[in-house]
Amino acid sequence: MKSTNAPLWPLLLGISLLFTAAGMLHAAPSEPQWQALNHSLVSEHILPRYQSLQRSSAELATSTAALCRQPDQTHLERAQADFQQTMDAWQSVQNIQFGPITTHMRNFSMQFWPDKKNLIGKQLNQLLQQQNPDTLSVDYLYQASIGVKGLPALERLLFTGSLSDLENTSYRCQLTQTIAAYIAVNSQATLDEWTDGYADSVSNAGSEASYYDSHQEAAVDMMKALIEPLEAIRDQKILSPLGDGQVRPRRTESWRSQRSLRNIQLNVATLHHLYSGTKKSVDSLLRQQGRAAQADNISTLFNAIEQQLQAVQAPLITSLHQPETVKQLLEISAALQQLDRELSAEMITLNIQLGFNSRDGD
The missing domain is CATH 1.20.1420.20 (M75 peptidase, HXXE motif)
Known part of the structure; x- marks a missing residue:
């Protein structure tokens, strides 16, 4: 009876090449x-x-x-x-x-x-x-x-x-x-x-x-400027004034000039531009790494948060007392947290180690 055992090396080579190709597709920039x-x-x-x-x-x-x-x-x-x-x-x-x-x-x-x-x-x-x-x-x-x-x-x-x-x-x-x-x-x-x-x-x-020491090292500072502010916006500019069951409008940023909400709107718009508003962008880099779906999701989150912020009544120093405003800000807070998670996850794809958060301890 003739043996049906075939050499394994062609199969192993094919698997190796498949993983190599996948690795090249998702290789660090x-x-x-x-x-x-x-x-x-x-x-x-x-x-x-x-x-x-x-x-x-x-x-x-x-x-x-x-x-x-x-x-x-x-x-x-x-x-x-x-x-x-x-x-x-x-x-x-x-x-x-x-x-x-x-x-x-x-x-x-x-x-x-x-x-x-x-x-x-x-x-x-x-x-x-x-x-x-x-x-x-x-x-x-x-x-x-x-x-x-x-x-x-x-x-x-x-x-x-x-x-x-x-x-x-x-x-x-x-x-x-x-x-x-x-x-x-x-x-x-x-x-x-x-x-x-x-x-x-x-x-x-x-x-x-x-x-x-390298262009990647310089990019770490850029990526921190994209991701770290999300936590600061959420924790300091939104959640802190909402308090723990009792709103504290005077904890909002720039409340005397009645621009607390505008500050947040500008912050988010700035991060959106940093993500995708330049000729060479983080968005385009993720797409080059085969992460188009993830890049689309991040863009969708940015757009949704900006639309949510436009619906909030200004100034916060007065509207914060309204249950509807509190509800809207809590939804925005949750969306910012999700955006933070999505962007942080993609840093693994880009082989970026953010390390110490420069805003810790604020």
């Missing part, structure tokens, strides 16, 4: 792919946002100076409008927590929040009571506490009290002008450092002159 992605994210996402922050903060410095020269309702409204534009610009780049914005803790100087112990209120009131003219300089603010030199302190000065407070207390108006000038100086310095060196460091990752 190459260094050139990471380089192309990083270049797009810097040139099309990060730099334009820092340019917007520089322009708007310069206009804010100009309008607050004009307010102090002529403290009337027209100039106050102009300064308030420029504050809103500057906060728009900041919220659109708030997710970038690496690079020049971290030099001398500029990120915290720009916006110290959440302020759980009312540090800003205590220290700002102390300055207003003492009215020391030596504190009315940008140089002084470089040495001052982070509580009195950023956008939250400026918000208190521009959106609380009355016009007569600025008319009758020249120190208050001059402090407003000084803080605005400090914000403008730091915005300019951050942009300058990106354009004068840090962007090149990202582009030339792996060289001796670069901060990064």
